[in-house]
Amino acid sequence: MALFQVLVVDDEEEFRDMTIKRLSKRDIQAEGAESGEQALERIKRNDIDVVLLDVKMPGMGGVEALRQIKQAQPLIEVVMLTGHASVESGIDGMKLGAFDYLMKPMEFESLLEKLSEAYERKRIQQDKIERAQIQRDMFLPG
Amino acid sequence: MDKRKYYSRLRRGLTSAFFIFTLVPTLLVSMVMLYNFRECAIEKITTSEARMAEDRNDAISQYLNQQIVLLSTLAGMYPLKIMGDQDHLDQLFKSVNERGDVVDLHVIDSAGTQLAYDGPYRSSYRGQNYKDAPWFKEAFVAGQHVSDVFMGYRNVPHVVVAVTDPLKTYLLRATINSEKFNALLLWAQTSPNGDAYIVNRHGEFQTPSLQGATSLDTVEKTLLKYHKGTATWTIGSFRYTTRWMKEGQWLLVIKSKISDTMGTFDVRRDNSLIIIAISIVIVLSLAVSLCHYMVRRLEQSDRRQADVDQQMVQVEKMAGIGRLAAGIAHEINNPLQMITNQAGWIEELLPDEDPNALKNLGEYQEAVTKIKYHVKRAGLITHRLLGFSRRMSAEKEFVSVNDLLEETVSFIENEAATHNIIIERLLDQNLPTTMTDGPQLQQVFLNLLNNCLDAVDHDGRISVNTKADNTAIFIEFSDSGPGISPEVMKQIFDPFFTTKDPGKGTGLGMSICYDIMKKLGGTIEVKNGKTGGAIFTLMLPLIKLGESG
Numbered sequence: 001m002a003l004f005q006v007l008v009v010d011d012e013e014e015f016r017d018m019t020i021k022r023l024s025k026r027d028i029q030a031e032g033a034e035s036g037e038q039a040l041e042r043i044k045r046n047d048i049d050v051v052l053l054d055v056k057m058p059g060m061g062g063v064e065a066l067r068q069i070k071q072a073q074p075l076i077e078v079v080m081l082t083g084h085a086s087v088e089s090g091i092d093g094m095k096l097g098a099f100d101y102l103m104k105p106m107e108f109e110s111l112l113e114k115l116s117e118a119y120e121r122k123r124i125q126q127d128k129i130e131r132a133q134i135q136r137d138m139f140l141p142g
Numbered sequence: 143m144d145k146r147k148y149y150s151r152l153r154r155g156l157t158s159a160f161f162i163f164t165l166v167p168t169l170l171v172s173m174v175m176l177y178n179f180r181e182c183a184i185e186k187i188t189t190s191e192a193r194m195a196e197d198r199n200d201a202i203s204q205y206l207n208q209q210i211v212l213l214s215t216l217a218g219m220y221p222l223k224i225m226g227d228q229d230h231l232d233q234l235f236k237s238v239n240e241r242g243d244v245v246d247l248h249v250i251d252s253a254g255t256q257l258a259y260d261g262p263y264r265s266s267y268r269g270q271n272y273k274d275a276p277w278f279k280e281a282f283v284a285g286q287h288v289s290d291v292f293m294g295y296r297n298v299p300h301v302v303v304a305v306t307d308p309l310k311t312y313l314l315r316a317t318i319n320s321e322k323f324n325a326l327l328l329w330a331q332t333s334p335n336g337d338a339y340i341v342n343r344h345g346e347f348q349t350p351s352l353q354g355a356t357s358l359d360t361v362e363k364t365l366l367k368y369h370k371g372t373a374t375w376t377i378g379s380f381r382y383t384t385r386w387m388k389e390g391q392w393l394l395v396i397k398s399k400i401s402d403t404m405g406t407f408d409v410r411r412d413n414s415l416i417i418i419a420i421s422i423v424i425v426l427s428l429a430v431s432l433c434h435y436m437v438r439r440l441e442q443s444d445r446r447q448a449d450v451d452q453q454m455v456q457v458e459k460m461a462g463i464g465r466l467a468a469g470i471a472h473e474i475n476n477p478l479q480m481i482t483n484q485a486g487w488i489e490e491l492l493p494d495e496d497p498n499a500l501k502n503l504g505e506y507q508e509a510v511t512k513i514k515y516h517v518k519r520a521g522l523i524t525h526r527l528l529g530f531s532r533r534m535s536a537e538k539e540f541v542s543v544n545d546l547l548e549e550t551v552s553f554i555e556n557e558a559a560t561h562n563i564i565i566e567r568l569l570d571q572n573l574p575t576t577m578t579d580g581p582q583l584q585q586v587f588l589n590l591l592n593n594c595l596d597a598v599d600h601d602g603r604i605s606v607n608t609k610a611d612n613t614a615i616f617i618e619f620s621d622s623g624p625g626i627s628p629e630v631m632k633q634i635f636d637p638f639f640t641t642k643d644p645g646k647g648t649g650l651g652m653s654i655c656y657d658i659m660k661k662l663g664g665t666i667e668v669k670n671g672k673t674g675g676a677i678f679t680l681m682l683p684l685i686k687l688g689e690s691g
Contacts, residue, residue: 018483018484
């Protein structure tokens with residue numbers, strides 16, 4: 001059983017495939033999308049926990065994709081990937097609700113840590129929702 | 143080389159312009175004034191000579207009149223019968239001759255017969271009849287006559303004065319020694335080369351020329367035209383003042399050499415010329431030095447401008463290099479990422495291998511570890527490069543000064559170690575965080591640390607301290623270098639000021655630190671430490687979130 005589901009969104013194929021491979025070895029179910037549009041399609045299946053989103057992508061671009069993901073599924077946690085020059089975008093992303101950002105080049109361990117933290121937050125939030133639902137059901141019988 | 147020619151040309155041009163513009167008007171004015179003064183002087187002399195002529199005319203005329211009056215009186219007193227008596231004449235002559243002017247006395251009747259004579263020419267006059275002599279007729283008609291001067295007895299000049307008695311019955315004639323009025327003319331000699339004489343209508347000298355001339359030259363003969371009053375003529379280098387006298391019979395001529403009479407004027411003129419010359423020399427030398435000075439200043443300011451321009455070019459170059467470096471660093475980050483990914487993947491997969499099957503498993507693992515380590519290093523370098531060249535934005539964030547310091551120190555630690563320089567840190571662990579621009583502050587730290595490294599050069603110590611009070615954080619950088627001299631300290635934060643060789647420093651490091659600290663609301667100060675070496679102290683105001691800063 002996978003620990004959690006990650007969607008790796010990056011226009012660089014090699015990076016995408018490597019990240020997916022390595023995450024899989026650590027028992028994290030990972031899939032890839034090569035653009036913001038593809039990512040939005042993929043999350044419709046409601047089974048993604050964390051999105052790893054590259055900020056600099058052709059077409060939609062990272063920040064826009066983030067906005068739309070958050071709009072479509074607010075509970076999905078997003079970790080941004082920035083280059084040095086795009087730190088601004090990382091900060092913008094956090095203002096838009098991204099969990100955090102990582103600067104390339106980064107160690108795999110740091111990535112793992114960040115993704116786990118992000119998933120942790122989602123899980124806690126989802127637990128809270130479930131509990132609230134149960135509470136509501138308890139007080140309103142029928 | 144080109145510049146030098148330009149400047150010397152400029153100097154020469156300016157100096158020549160000054161020359162012309164000072165000399166020309168000065169000379170012009172001087173010439174005009176001197177000419178006018180000369181004319182004035184000449185006028186004055188002319189006037190005085192004319193007056194002299196008038197005056198001498200008066201004197202001589204008066205003298206002649208005296209003789210005429212004397213004779214007229216005598217003629218009026220005695221009628222023909224008495225005057226014609228020789229003995230009577232002898233008596234008359236004796237008393238009249240006392241003064242020595244009257245040389246002889248003649249009594250002639252209206253028929254021209256000599257009645258009596260007294261004087262030295264007795265023998266030559268005996269039995270003469272003057273009836274036909276022109277002067278005789280003239281005398282009887284006019285009632286008086288004055289002759290021209292003639293050489294007489296002992297080569298003494300004589301003049302004959304004749305008057306008739308009121309009834310015109312006889313003529314009383316006296317020969318006058320004209321040396322008297324020759325003497326009167328001596329006064330009229332205005333200069334050593336000058337002359338004063340009387341000539342008759344035909345140009346014959348009546349008084350001797352004081353210069354010994356025996357006759358008038360052709361030029362002077364042109365003066366013999368009758369004119370009223372006194373006239374002045376300038377002929378060649380002489381000036382003639384003429385006055386007709388004795389009813390147009392005689393011409394009084396005063397002749398002066400113009401150059402002689404201009405004596406005082408010439409002296410004054412020469413003095414003026416000397417003064418003018420001196421002033422011109424002074425003005426010109428002032429002008430020349432002024433030109434030299436101006437051009438030199440121009441040269442200096444041009445050179446300073448060139449220096450500044452050069453430094454600006456340098457700055458631009460540095461900025462360009464910075465941008466280039468940033469671009470490269472950015473590009474490099476991508477492959478670095480890929481390398482680290484692949485190496486990491488290998489690392490992950492290696493534990494799955496069977497050590498017995500894979501002989502060099504240990505080597506692979508070690509190699510991979512090293513690859514990852516070096517990629518990390520490369521990443522730090524590009525990180526630093528990009529951070530350094532990032533444009534100064536006013537982004538504020540919460541900054542831990544100690545962490546920032548540690549990071550900056552790490553950048554230069556290797557270099558310090560190579561030069562055997564120890565870096566001490568005395569960081570206040572309770573240092574509060576503050577809202578400020580981290581990257582810019584880091585640039586200040588980096589500049590100061592590099593400065594310390596340069597100052598120490600090798601074998602020394604750099605120490606970094608932090609502390610804080612309620613309002614501000616203080617960061618101190620001190621080194622064991624030679625310290626900073628007071629002159630340098632005054633200029634150390636000036637832009638483009640550097641103590642390094644040209645080309646080795648833009649002189650901008652410290653001034654950038656100063657600007658940044660100012661922008662962050664803080665200060666930077668420098669002083670020399672008690673044990674030698676320099677101490678730079680930064681003050682950063684404590685700003686919490688929500689406070690304006």
